[in-house]
Amino acid sequence: MSQNNVPPPQQINIQLDEKEAEGIYSNFAIITHSPAEFVIDFTRIVPGVPKAKVFSRIITTPQHAKMFMRALKDNLDKYESRFGEIKVDGPQEQAFGFMPYPEKGKIN
Secondary structure (H helix, E strand, O other), rough: OOOOOOOOOOOOOOOOOOHHHHOOOOOEEEEEEEOOEEEEEEEEOOOOOOEEEEEEEEEEEEHHHHHHHHHHHHHHHHHHHHHHHOOOOOOOOOOEEEOOOOOOOOOO
């Protein structure tokens, strides 16, 4: 242990199988939560098609969701410092992209 009694970082070996390495394209995510978990459904919207299929669902704790948000923000900041600001056109409340589940009775 170091002088501050902090253990050294643990080495983690990450396995990436061929199927997961291909990735899944998503341009729409729906996020919902309970007191115990966050659920993120990654979907894809295609113009002219009225429904979207969920391709991947991630279920995580609120603590991990917040850590993920911080890591994503850190990476976005690094990206923008290297390549410039990412422009997001349109109003924040537009029904396309990444949004929370609509309230019951308010589905568009």
